[in-house]
Amino acid sequence: MSPLLTDTTSMEHGVTDLSQLSQVISHATAPAFLLGAVAGFVSILIARMNDIIDRVRSLNSIPDDNTPRARLKSDIPRLERRARLMNNAIYLAVGSGICTTVLVILAFASAFVGIRHEQVVGLLFVVALGLLGAALFTLAREVRIALNEFDHYP
Numbered sequence: 001m002s003p004l005l006t007d008t009t010s011m012e013h014g015v016t017d018l019s020q021l022s023q024v025i026s027h028a029t030a031p032a033f034l035l036g037a038v039a040g041f042v043s044i045l046i047a048r049m050n051d052i053i054d055r056v057r058s059l060n061s062i063p064d065d066n067t068p069r070a071r072l073k074s075d076i077p078r079l080e081r082r083a084r085l086m087n088n089a090i091y092l093a094v095g096s097g098i099c100t101t102v103l104v105i106l107a108f109a110s111a112f113v114g115i116r117h118e119q120v121v122g123l124l125f126v127v128a129l130g131l132l133g134a135a136l137f138t139l140a141r142e143v144r145i146a147l148n149e150f151d152h153y154p
Contacts, residue, residue, distance in 0.1 A: 020111050020114075021111055023111075024107050024108055024111040024117075027107060027121070028104050028107055028108070030125075031100050031103050031104050031107075031125060031128070032104065034096075034100050034125075034128060034129075034132075035097060035100045035101065035104070038093055038096050038097040038100060038128075038132060039097065041093050041132070041135070042090060042093045042094060042097065045086060045089050045090045045093060045135070045139065046090065048086055048139075048142070049083065049086040049087065049090065052079055052082050052083045052086060053083065055075075055079055056076060056079050056080070056083070059072055059073050059075060059076055059079070060073075060076070075148075078145060078148065081145060082142050082145050082146060085138050085139075085141055085142040085145070086138075086139075086142055088138050089135045089136075089138035089139045089142065090135075092131050092132070092134045092135035092138060093131070093132060093135040095131045096128045096129070096131035096132040096135065097128075099124055099127050099128040099131060100124075100125075100128045102124060103121050103124035103125055103128060106120060106121060106124065107121050
């Protein structure tokens with residue numbers, strides 16, 4: 001075996017032992033799943049934002065002299081509110097992803113340096129979940145606005 005894997009006294013030199021590294025990997029499992037969920041969530045948010053933008057473009061292309069459909073343009077301010085909410089939700093979700101990524105990096109870096117990381121990583125995990133929760137709440141607000149009669153017209 002290599003000396004790196006068998007030497008448990010090398011912590012003083014800044015190199016972690018195998019058991020500590022294994023522990024950090026097991027602790028990084030939950031944040032890794034969170035990061036995957038955040039990535040999927042951001043994808044959903046971006047798709048919703050694109051739908052809103054497409055709808056605004058579609059309404060803006062209606063000529064003013066097309067009286068039966070021109071009234072649909074009154075929906076643009078509501079769509080702009082939805083777009084703002086989606087933009088905020090995307091920023092919050094991306095913030096959660098960044099926080100989770102920093103959490104995993106700090107966990108491994110602190111293990112390699114040989115310092116305790118539980119409090120900082122725990123705090124970052126709480127912040128990441130808080131940002132994700134805020135993004136979900138913002139999405140819920142957007143969905144509530146989205147449920148309107150104007151969305152049923154072409």
